[in-house]
Amino acid sequence: MAEVTTGRGGLFRKKPVGALVHETGADREGGELARSIGLFQLTMFGVGATVGTGIFIVLSEAVPEAGPGVVVSFILAGITAALTAVCYAELASTIPVSGSSYSYTYATMGEIVAFGVAACLLLEYGVSSAAVSVGWGQYLNEFFSDVFGFGLPDAINAAPGEGGFINLPAVVLVTLCGLLLMRGARESATANTIMVLIKLTVLAVFVVIGFSAFQGSNLEPFAPFGVAGIGIAASSIFFSFIGLDAVSTAGEEVHNPQRTLPLAIIFATVIVTTVYVLVAIAGVGAQQYGQFEGQEAGLAAILREITGSNVWPAILAAGAVISIFSVTLVTLYGQTRILFAMGRDGMIPSVFHRVDPRTLVPVRNTIIVCIFVGLLAGFVPLGVLIDLTSMGTLIAFTVVSIGVMILRRTQPDLPRGFRVPLYPVVPLISALFCLYLITGLPGTTFLLFAVWLGVAAIIYFTYSVRHSLLARGIADASEEPPR
Amino acid sequence: MRYLVGLTAVGGRDALALGRMLARTGDVDLTVCLVLPETWGHPSPARVDAEYAAFLRRHTEDAVAEARQFLGDEVRAEYVSASASSATEGLIAAAEQAGAALIVLGSSRHGPWGRFALGGITNEMLHASPVPVALVPRGHRPSPEARLRRVTCAFSGSTRSRTAFDAAVQLSRRHGVPLRLATFVVRDRQMYPSGVGYDAERMVAEQWRRQAEDAQQRALATLPEDAEMEAVVGDGRDWEDAVDSLAWEEGEVLVVGSSRLGPVARVFLGSNSTKVVRSSPVPVLVVPRGADVHLDDVEPAARGSEQER
Numbered sequence: 001m002a003e004v005t006t007g008r009g010g011l012f013r014k015k016p017v018g019a020l021v022h023e024t025g026a027d028r029e030g031g032e033l034a035r036s037i038g039l040f041q042l043t044m045f046g047v048g049a050t051v052g053t054g055i056f057i058v059l060s061e062a063v064p065e066a067g068p069g070v071v072v073s074f075i076l077a078g079i080t081a082a083l084t085a086v087c088y089a090e091l092a093s094t095i096p097v098s099g100s101s102y103s104y105t106y107a108t109m110g111e112i113v114a115f116g117v118a119a120c121l122l123l124e125y126g127v128s129s130a131a132v133s134v135g136w137g138q139y140l141n142e143f144f145s146d147v148f149g150f151g152l153p154d155a156i157n158a159a160p161g162e163g164g165f166i167n168l169p170a171v172v173l174v175t176l177c178g179l180l181l182m183r184g185a186r187e188s189a190t191a192n193t194i195m196v197l198i199k200l201t202v203l204a205v206f207v208v209i210g211f212s213a214f215q216g217s218n219l220e221p222f223a224p225f226g227v228a229g230i231g232i233a234a235s236s237i238f239f240s241f242i243g244l245d246a247v248s249t250a251g252e253e254v255h256n257p258q259r260t261l262p263l264a265i266i267f268a269t270v271i272v273t274t275v276y277v278l279v280a281i282a283g284v285g286a287q288q289y290g291q292f293e294g295q296e297a298g299l300a301a302i303l304r305e306i307t308g309s310n311v312w313p314a315i316l317a318a319g320a321v322i323s324i325f326s327v328t329l330v331t332l333y334g335q336t337r338i339l340f341a342m343g344r345d346g347m348i349p350s351v352f353h354r355v356d357p358r359t360l361v362p363v364r365n366t367i368i369v370c371i372f373v374g375l376l377a378g379f380v381p382l383g384v385l386i387d388l389t390s391m392g393t394l395i396a397f398t399v400v401s402i403g404v405m406i407l408r409r410t411q412p413d414l415p416r417g418f419r420v421p422l423y424p425v426v427p428l429i430s431a432l433f434c435l436y437l438i439t440g441l442p443g444t445t446f447l448l449f450a451v452w453l454g455v456a457a458i459i460y461f462t463y464s465v466r467h468s469l470l471a472r473g474i475a476d477a478s479e480e481p482p483r
Numbered sequence: 484m485r486y487l488v489g490l491t492a493v494g495g496r497d498a499l500a501l502g503r504m505l506a507r508t509g510d511v512d513l514t515v516c517l518v519l520p521e522t523w524g525h526p527s528p529a530r531v532d533a534e535y536a537a538f539l540r541r542h543t544e545d546a547v548a549e550a551r552q553f554l555g556d557e558v559r560a561e562y563v564s565a566s567a568s569s570a571t572e573g574l575i576a577a578a579e580q581a582g583a584a585l586i587v588l589g590s591s592r593h594g595p596w597g598r599f600a601l602g603g604i605t606n607e608m609l610h611a612s613p614v615p616v617a618l619v620p621r622g623h624r625p626s627p628e629a630r631l632r633r634v635t636c637a638f639s640g641s642t643r644s645r646t647a648f649d650a651a652v653q654l655s656r657r658h659g660v661p662l663r664l665a666t667f668v669v670r671d672r673q674m675y676p677s678g679v680g681y682d683a684e685r686m687v688a689e690q691w692r693r694q695a696e697d698a699q700q701r702a703l704a705t706l707p708e709d710a711e712m713e714a715v716v717g718d719g720r721d722w723e724d725a726v727d728s729l730a731w732e733e734g735e736v737l738v739v740g741s742s743r744l745g746p747v748a749r750v751f752l753g754s755n756s757t758k759v760v761r762s763s764p765v766p767v768l769v770v771p772r773g774a775d776v777h778l779d780d781v782e783p784a785a786r787g788s789e790q791e792r
Contacts, residue, residue, distance in 0.1 A: 037681075045676030092680065100679045125678070189675045246676035253681045333674050337683040344690060355691040357639035357698075358755065360669060362687060 012110030013470050015103075015345070017095055017414070036255045039264055041189050046085075046247040046268025048192040051199045052327035053135030054240020055276055056299055056320050059283050061383060063292035066233035068284040069223035071277055073233035078273035080234075080437060081241035083430035084397035085265045086420055087404045088248035093257055093417030094407060100249070100338050101400050106345070108403045108410070111471075115464060117399050118342055119456035123392025123449075125335035126369065128242060129174070130376035131385035132328045134159075137169030139320040142297035146304075146314035161381040170377035177329045178370030181336065184361045185329060195326045202319030203275055205312065206299050210282025213306040218285055235440030239390045240276065243327075244268055257417040332373065336366050346469040348459070387445040388452075394434045395449075401431040484657065484778070486617075487514045487583035489574045490546065491604060497619040498589040499553050501766050504734060505587075506558045508631040509658040513560040514581040515550050517543055518570040518604075555627060571607040578614060584778050585614050585768065590621045597622055599760055599767065609741055615650055615770045615778075617736065618760055625733055632734035635663040637759050638714075640698025643772060647740035648702055650770040653779035654738065661711035664702065665737075666695035667725040667759070668718040692716055722758040735765045742772050 037045075063070050091104040102121055106114035137157065145151040158164025177185075223230060247264045254260045279299070283292075286306055295301045299320075300313035307313075340362050343352030356363040376385065404420060404427045420426045465471060488502040502513050519539050547562045554560050563581070567573030578586050588608060594600025599620045601609075608616050636651035638644045648664075655662040668691055672684050699714035706712060719725030741756040760767045770776060 041675075049676040049678060184672055185674070186672045187674050192675045243676070243678065246678050249678065249680040330674060330676060330678070334678040337677075337679045337686070340683075340690070341679075341686060344686070353690055355687060355694055357641035357644070357695075360672075360687070360691055362690075 011112040011465070014108065014110050015106040015114075015470060017107050037189075037250055037253045037260075038255065039260050039267075041193070042247055042250055042254060042260060042264035043267040043271070044189070044193045044196050045250070046244050046264060047200075047271050048196045049243035049246035049327070049330060050081075050241060050268065050272050051196070051203075051275070051323070052240075052243065052331075053132040053324050054237075054242070055203065055279055056139060056297070056324070057135045057382070058237055058240050058386075059280065060292045060295040060298040061386065062233040062236045063284060063289050065225065065236065066229045067221065067224040067289045068219045069225075069230045070233050070237070070284060070289075071280050072223075073230050073237050074276045074280050075273065076230070076234040076433075077237040077241050077437070078269055078276070080238065080430070080433040081244050082265060082269040083426060083433060084401060085244040085248050085269070086262060087401045087427050087430050088245050088397070089257075089261045089265060089418050090404050090416060090420045091400055091407065092249045093261070094414055100245075100334070100341075101396050101403075102338055103341060104403060105399060108407045109399070111347075111464075111468060112460065113399065115347060115456065115460045116453065117396050118338065118347070119453060120392035120396040120399075121338050122335070123388050123452070124242060124396055125331050125338060126373050127376060127385055127392065128239070128389040129177075129328050129331040129335065130170070130373045130380065131239070131382060131389055132324060132331060133170040133173040133177075133373075133377045134167055134382045134385065136173050136321060136324040136328060137167055138297040139300065139317045139324070140169050142300045143314055143317035143321055146300070146310040146317060159379050159381045161384075166378045168378070171374045173325065173328055174332070174370055174374040174377050177325075177332050178366055178374075180329060181333055181366045181370075182356075182359060182361055182363050184359050185333065187326065187329065192326070195323045198319050199323040200275065202316045202323075203279055205319075206303060206316055207278045207282045209303055209306055209312060210279075210286045214282070214285035216285075218288055224289070231436065232440040235390060235394075235437045236386065237276075238394065238437050239386045241272065242389065242393050244272070246330075258419070261418045262421070332366075332369060335373070336362060336369050339365055339369065346467045346472065347464040349463075349467075384444070384448070387441050388448055391438065391441055391445050391449050394438045398431050398434040398438075401427040401434065484510060485512045485514055485581055485583050486585050486587060487516055487574070487578045487581055488587045489570075489577075489589075490515060490517050490550065491570060491589075495546070495550065495589060496553060497621060497623045498587045499550055500624050501617060501619045501736075502560075502587050503554050503558055503627065504625050504629050504631055505658070506554075506560070507629075508660070508734075511657075513554070513558060514577065514583055515547070515554075515560055515562050516574060516577040516581075517546050517562070517564040518573045519543065519564050519566045521566045521568050569607075570604045571611055574604075574608065575611060575613065578612075583614060584775075585617055586612060587617045587619065587766075589619050592621070594621050597764060599763065601757070601760065609769055609771060612771060612774065614775050615738075615768050617766050617768045619766045620764065623766060629734050631658045631660050631736065632732045633661050633663055633736075634658070635665050635729075635731075635735060635737045635765075637737060637739040637756070638664045638666050638695075638699060638702065639755075640666075640695060640702070643740045643742050645740075646772060646774075646776070647738050647770050650740075650768065650776045650778065651738040652706065653776060654736065654768065655710075656779045661713070662706075663712070664699045664714040665729055666692075666699060666714075666716050667722065668692050668695070668716055669722055669725050670719070671721045688718075692718070722755075723762040726759060726762040727764075731765050736768055737763050737765050738768045738770060740772065741769050 066073050095104050095107050100121055102114055102118045105117045141151045141157055154164045156168040159167050247268055283302055286302055300316050303312045303316055339352045342348045343350055352365045405424055488498050505511055506513050543564050563577055565573030565577040588605050590599045591602025597620055599618045634651050634655040636648055638648055668688050670688050703712055715729055717725040717729045719728045739756045739759050
């Protein structure tokens with residue numbers, strides 16, 4: 001019987017891959033037709049999920065840390081993101097189920113690690129959607145002041161730590177996205193492509209105008225804070241590369257994954273990194289690195305400095321407002337579905353995987369997520385949110401990279417739709433890069449992260465350890481593949 | 484027990500055909516109601532209103548004769564006409580006067596063949612009718628001998644579908660046919676891009692399927708054990724496909740609940756019952772929330788005579 005083998009192992013009990021596949025009904029006959037995603041669309045998914053708030057706000061955080069050398073930081077963060085995405089792709093293609101790295105870890109490294117990863121994913125999705133919506137609020141405000149000549153007062157436009165009382169625009173955005181999700185939102189591949197084009201266009205506008213004001217003297221000194229500064233900036237910048245995993249998880253849906261997945265990851269990374277680097281060069285070339293500190297809606301502010309007009313900043317802000325909206329929607333959506341997967345496994349209460357009979361959507365789950373994210377967005381300063389997001393994501397990716405190596409050893413014969421090239425160099429370097437970037441995060445982030453892990457541990461040991469379906473021997477495994 | 488068949492200018496035969504089938508299967512009398520525009524009560528000097536009234540009278544006589552011929556002698560039916568400022572008011576008044584337990588209506592003529600399309604009158608009726616309303620797809624034409632074979636209930640386990648369930652149970656008892664519970668799994672949602680895999684919605688759909696199957700079993704457990712019943716799940720890419728994935732018999736009626744959403748909620752949430760109505764290849768009995776459902780006050784003797792026939 002399944003429960004004899006799965007029930008054992010205590011905290012490190014693993015969920016059989018067969019059970020994971022069975023739960024999605026992927027092995028059911030009939031059902032829907034298999035979708036087939038092509039290279040172009042997959043690349044667009046990667047770009048669409050990645051280019052969000054990050055690039056629009058990160059310069060004001062990162063440039064003061066690294067100086068003009070921030071360009072190198074961007075490349076460093078980009079390489080790390082690409083490496084982790086490749087590792088992610090192998091796990092995703094081996095364990096073709098949804099639920100993100102949480103599910104993969106559950107199958108490879110056991111329950112308690114999976115729970116820890118889920119706690120990190122709550123940062124990667126939940127906290128990051130809060131961060132993204134705060135950035136959205138900045139650009140909305142920028143747009144208002146450019147077009148109507150006035151912005152929202154600080155009291156309702158900034159978190160308590162930043163001289164306000166509540167960040168209302170961010171809360172409104174989270175609420176709107178939540179309503180859409182409760183109704184059963186969908187976003188088509190075409191809509192995504194349009195969003196990508198809008199983003200790239202406004203960034204291109206920035207780059208062109210930025211280069212027109214390029215002054216070589218602004219690049220001196222190139223690295224005022226040395227290599228350490230560049231590394232620290234790369235940690236903050238990593239936030240703007242989160243989302244490349246939208247490519248990795250496409251595994252089953254992709255035509256010829258062994259070729260398409262790595263190509264899409266490479267193309268998406270190259271496009272995103274190129275755009276970011278160009279934006280960074282245009283930015284640091286246009287003004288002295290000291291001026292970046294504290295610039296709200298940074299890119300628009302630089303454009304106004306250069307052109308002295310409100311038109312270009314308004315165009316940029318409008319593009320940002322439109323395109324970041326879809327990123328918030330997608331990130332919130334991801335968070336609800338990860339919690340759904342956890343609820344299904346009995347790790348958290350079943351309210352998270354109840355489907356509403358009318359909308360066929362996990363409505364209560366969505367409400368809880370939106371309240372949580374809305375509070376974060378309304379009351380926590382952006383810098384804290386960004387660093388926490390990077391922390392969670394980098395840890396989750398480290399675990400994924402190690403997971404690839406573990407699964408290669410424990411289950412070498414499992415069919416893999418995609419295999420990491422240059423094994424074991426790539427997953428090793430990937431894990432090391434992640435760890436290196438983690439060291440660049442500020443001390444308070446480590447503290448907050450430790451507190452958060454503590455909370456997660458309390459939840460795990462008081463609830464999940466007894467309620468988990470595996471613990472109760474109710475794993476819905478029709479077969480038992482692990483050997 | 485009496486059912487009302489509403490006839491407007493067109494689409495009458497579809498509705499009559501369902502009325503005939505129901506009347507032949509249960510102990511049901513029909514009231515065929517012809518809805519006419521209201522004439523002005525006072526004579527005008529030029530007597531044009533009188534001409535118009537005469538025209539309406541002739542039209543009524545023709546239509547009644549046609550309906551009588553269509554229904555044949557076996558069906559007990561009475562014929563009335565209702566003049567009212569709105570067809571909806573007329574139909575409801577006629578149904579109340581006749582004591583009808585349900586109202587049968589045909590499709591708007593703009594609908595596709597074989598499906599039902601909501602028109603102005605049917606839309607209003609769904610929001611105003613005090614009793615369940617049966618909507619008949621265009622071109623629904625069972626043979627004169629056809630009988631009701633099965634009642635299917637669109638069931639989701641929500642409180643709203645409880646109303647539909649009760650109505651379906653009553654209908655199946657009244658006509659002595661098996662009951663089938665049908666829940667629909669619709670896989671029309673997808674998020675591009677998605678950081679959690681592109682089959683996350685499959686996970687939600689599977690959970691929904693399990694939840695629905697549990698709810699179905701709980702609902703069926705409330706019925707007497709000797710009742711003929713089954714439960715099925717329709718699964719498809721959209722509502723049309725999900726409804727289509729089930730097998731439908733010729734003499735079948737689908738029962739759905741409708742929540743009488745307010746205008747804002749209707750735009751925002753859409754209505755699953757409307758989608759089912761549009762997709763169904765068989766007549767759909769819509770049970771508005773709060774409607775009077777008394778379809779099964781049937782005496783045993785009547786049921787016996789029904790079986791002899």
